[in-house]
Amino acid sequence: MSSVKFYTRFERFWHWTQAFLIISMLITGFEIHGTFALFGYEQAVDLHIIFAWSLIVLWIFAIFWHLTTGEWRQYCASCSSDILAMVKYYSFDIFLGGGHPHHKTRAEKLNPLQRMAYLALHLFIAPLLWISGWLYLFYSYWDVVGISGLSLGSVAMVHTAAAFLILTFLVAHLYLALTMSEKMADLKAMLTGYQEIDTDN
Amino acid sequence: MKNTLFRAVCCALSGLLLSGSLLASLEKPENQSEPISNSTADHSKFEELQKEFGKGPEVTKACLGCHTEASKQLHQTKHWNWKFTNPETGQTLGKSTIVNNFCLSVSTNLPRCTSCHIGYGWKDDTFDFTSEVNVDCLVCHDTTGTYKKYPAGAGHPAYVDKPFPPKGGKKIFKAVDLQAVAQSVGKTSRETCGACHFYGGGGDGVKHGDMDSSMTNPDKQLDVHMGTDGLDFVCADCHTTDGHETQGSRYNITAKDTHRIDIIGRDDKSRASCESCHGMTPHEETINDKLNDHTDRVACQTCHIPKFARGGKPSKTWWDWSTAGRKTADGKHIMEKDENGYVTYVTKKGNFEWGENLVPEYAWLSGNIRYRELEEKVDPESITALNTFDGSYADKDSRIWPFKVMRGKQPYDKVNNTLAIAHLFGKDKDAYWKSYSWDKALAAAMKNVGANFSGEYGFLETTMHWPLAHMIAPKEEALQCSDCHAKDGRLASLTDFYLPGRDSNKWVDTIGWLAVVGTIGGVFTHGFGRLVANRRRKRQ
Numbered sequence: 001m002s003s004v005k006f007y008t009r010f011e012r013f014w015h016w017t018q019a020f021l022i023i024s025m026l027i028t029g030f031e032i033h034g035t036f037a038l039f040g041y042e043q044a045v046d047l048h049i050i051f052a053w054s055l056i057v058l059w060i061f062a063i064f065w066h067l068t069t070g071e072w073r074q075y076c077a078s079c080s081s082d083i084l085a086m087v088k089y090y091s092f093d094i095f096l097g098g099g100h101p102h103h104k105t106r107a108e109k110l111n112p113l114q115r116m117a118y119l120a121l122h123l124f125i126a127p128l129l130w131i132s133g134w135l136y137l138f139y140s141y142w143d144v145v146g147i148s149g150l151s152l153g154s155v156a157m158v159h160t161a162a163a164f165l166i167l168t169f170l171v172a173h174l175y176l177a178l179t180m181s182e183k184m185a186d187l188k189a190m191l192t193g194y195q196e197i198d199t200d201n
Numbered sequence: 202m203k204n205t206l207f208r209a210v211c212c213a214l215s216g217l218l219l220s221g222s223l224l225a226s227l228e229k230p231e232n233q234s235e236p237i238s239n240s241t242a243d244h245s246k247f248e249e250l251q252k253e254f255g256k257g258p259e260v261t262k263a264c265l266g267c268h269t270e271a272s273k274q275l276h277q278t279k280h281w282n283w284k285f286t287n288p289e290t291g292q293t294l295g296k297s298t299i300v301n302n303f304c305l306s307v308s309t310n311l312p313r314c315t316s317c318h319i320g321y322g323w324k325d326d327t328f329d330f331t332s333e334v335n336v337d338c339l340v341c342h343d344t345t346g347t348y349k350k351y352p353a354g355a356g357h358p359a360y361v362d363k364p365f366p367p368k369g370g371k372k373i374f375k376a377v378d379l380q381a382v383a384q385s386v387g388k389t390s391r392e393t394c395g396a397c398h399f400y401g402g403g404g405d406g407v408k409h410g411d412m413d414s415s416m417t418n419p420d421k422q423l424d425v426h427m428g429t430d431g432l433d434f435v436c437a438d439c440h441t442t443d444g445h446e447t448q449g450s451r452y453n454i455t456a457k458d459t460h461r462i463d464i465i466g467r468d469d470k471s472r473a474s475c476e477s478c479h480g481m482t483p484h485e486e487t488i489n490d491k492l493n494d495h496t497d498r499v500a501c502q503t504c505h506i507p508k509f510a511r512g513g514k515p516s517k518t519w520w521d522w523s524t525a526g527r528k529t530a531d532g533k534h535i536m537e538k539d540e541n542g543y544v545t546y547v548t549k550k551g552n553f554e555w556g557e558n559l560v561p562e563y564a565w566l567s568g569n570i571r572y573r574e575l576e577e578k579v580d581p582e583s584i585t586a587l588n589t590f591d592g593s594y595a596d597k598d599s600r601i602w603p604f605k606v607m608r609g610k611q612p613y614d615k616v617n618n619t620l621a622i623a624h625l626f627g628k629d630k631d632a633y634w635k636s637y638s639w640d641k642a643l644a645a646a647m648k649n650v651g652a653n654f655s656g657e658y659g660f661l662e663t664t665m666h667w668p669l670a671h672m673i674a675p676k677e678e679a680l681q682c683s684d685c686h687a688k689d690g691r692l693a694s695l696t697d698f699y700l701p702g703r704d705s706n707k708w709v710d711t712i713g714w715l716a717v718v719g720t721i722g723g724v725f726t727h728g729f730g731r732l733v734a735n736r737r738r739k740r741q
Binding site: 045046153163171 | 487488489491494497681682683686687688698699701702703704705706709710712713714716717720721723724727728730731734738
């Protein structure tokens with residue numbers, strides 16, 4: 001075993017700021033949705049808007065970082081047999097004591113299932129949220145930019161559905177991140193940047 | 202050097218003075234009690250008014266000596282004709298024709314109803330609408346507060362001390378001093394306008410709900426513009442007049458005034474909409490800036506009249522004519538009151554309900570209000586709307602408006618299925634308040650307007666929507682987002698659009714929560730399975 005610098009300072013900043021913003025937007029978003037009352041409707045709307053713009057700025061930096069460092073390759077889809085191997089591991093081997101089919105390295109930080117999940121997050125759920133969210137935010141300007149044939153109800157429906165996907169993702173992410181490594185090594189890595197990895201093979 | 206210093210001091214001083222005078226001009230003078238007239242004419246010095254007047258029209262004649270065109274102008278107005286032709290529907294509307302669910306209709310009840318007419322002597326159909334001396338100048342221009350039309354005087358004040366009701370009434374209408382009133386005429390006031398408009402429907406606050414005698418001298422808490430401790434607006438500050446024609450009629454209401462802020466010389470002269478002074482983006486910009494966004498679909502009044510009948514006077518909300526006419530065993534009239542002292546039953550009029558601090562009802566309104574005409578068919582099984590109006594979420598010209606909805610039961614013709622009006626007031630035997638016979642009262646009134654009446658009558662429930670525009674609360678008391686953006690908020694009955702905070706898609710919510718709860722269950726099962734499997738492996 002050795003300790004390898006896995007996550008740069010920016011990557012960790014991005015991860016934790018995004019975590020805060022997404023969780024905050026889930027809370028304020030579901031308050032706006034009428035699920036519960038916490039901040040009060042207007043406060044919730046204001047916070048949701050502030051967090052949304054913060055996340056947009058963060059994403060601009062993150063996209064720039066991914067493109068310039070080439071780290072975007074981390075999300076390239078793996079072949080289906082590798083994904084199936086991961087599915088088999090989580091479904092059976094993990095209970096039977098079988099070994100993890102993926103070996104973490106600096107060049108391949110994500111296992112095939114993670115690659116697929118994050119790719120889906122970035123290419124499907126996030127755009128769904130952004131586009132529906134912007135339409136929702138700029139509802140009053142639909143006439144100005146010539147958007148017709150769209151209803152606020154359907155935009156809100158898509159936005160809410162995407163929010164449920166994020167919440168579901170968050171539950172699974174927390175489970176996997178907190179329980180899959182010995183002594184919360186993955187969490188420590190995301191805090192310190194250094195990941196314990198198996199260097200034997 | 203000295204010179205520069207002097208100049209600087211002068212500049213500073215004049216700046217101070219200027220800002221001080223600016224501030225002073227923004228604030229109203231403290232002494233409000235004695236209105237100082239700045240008119241160039243002191244009517245008490247006019248020889249024409251230095252004489253005894255027998256009756257009202259004699260005063261008008263004297264007025265017309267100088268104000269030669271005044272009556273001709275007034276002859277054109279709704280205040281005089283009680284008629285209004287809706288430009289959009291062509292309907293002839295106005296007080297003289299429409300049916301309401303208070304005293305039902307004006308016809309055949311003239312001398313009582315026309316005690317609020319701006320004329321003298323409209324007691325029957327022979328009234329001469331072209332008579333210039335029959336215009337009552339004083340009822341609007343009195344500044345003494347002593348000029349009061351006698352309730353059954355067809356527009357005349359009491360010329361000798363007179364009780365009301367005429368026989369055995371406790372309230373004495375004092376003989377008016379026409380000379381004194383004529384000599385002190387001035388601009389209209391909350392009091393003169395309110396003498397009729399605050400008492401519509403037969404009493405203080407009965408009809409409108411946002412206008413009652415508490416608005417004669419309101420504080421700014423009751424109405425932020427009219428408050429005497431604030432801006433001290435009178436009615437005519439917004440209901441501007443031009444040649445005696447008053448702006449701001451309910452019959453062709455401007456539901457959305459997208460015309461820019463009106464400035465003299467550039468725009469129209471009407472101030473009878475909030476937007477004519479405040480424009481369409483009156484709120485301070487905020488993060489969400491939804492208040493300015495909302496002005497396109499939510500009327501100013503909707504948020505800024507959080508409640509009506511707020512001045513300590515109740516407004517009538519229910520009037521059931523079907524129970525009228527009940528008397529005690531020995532034939533005496535009955536009067537019942539509730540715990541607040543509000544009259545809930547009188548023999549002459551039936552049952553009432555009243556309310557104070559009422560929450561308005563809300564509806565989309567584009568301005569085109571139609572009133573039910575007498576010959577229109579009704580469905581006695583359902584509630585009949587006496588007025589209807591255009592407006593919906595899909596209609597971009599409409600906005601959500603607040604209303605007082607007056608409800609009640611009133612007579613209808615059971616065979617013809619039309620509303621029926623009643624001859625209530627009069628000395629003749631047909632009048633309901635003499636005979637207590639609906640047969641006679643309905644037949645007489647229907648005959649009078651030339652309407653068919655089968656002779657068979659029943660009572661049906663009706664509603665009448667009264668748009669609210671007064672009793673504007675201070676901004677701190679305006680509605681908050683969550684008053685409407687909530688599951689059971691104020692707009693619960695307006696369901697033709699998606700309202701965030703209230704609405705959701707049941708499928709998205711159900712599947713969404715199933716996915717979330719399912720995932721939580723899944724990870725717990727998975728984790729528990731791993732725990733069990735680990736322990737088993739260790740034991741082996």
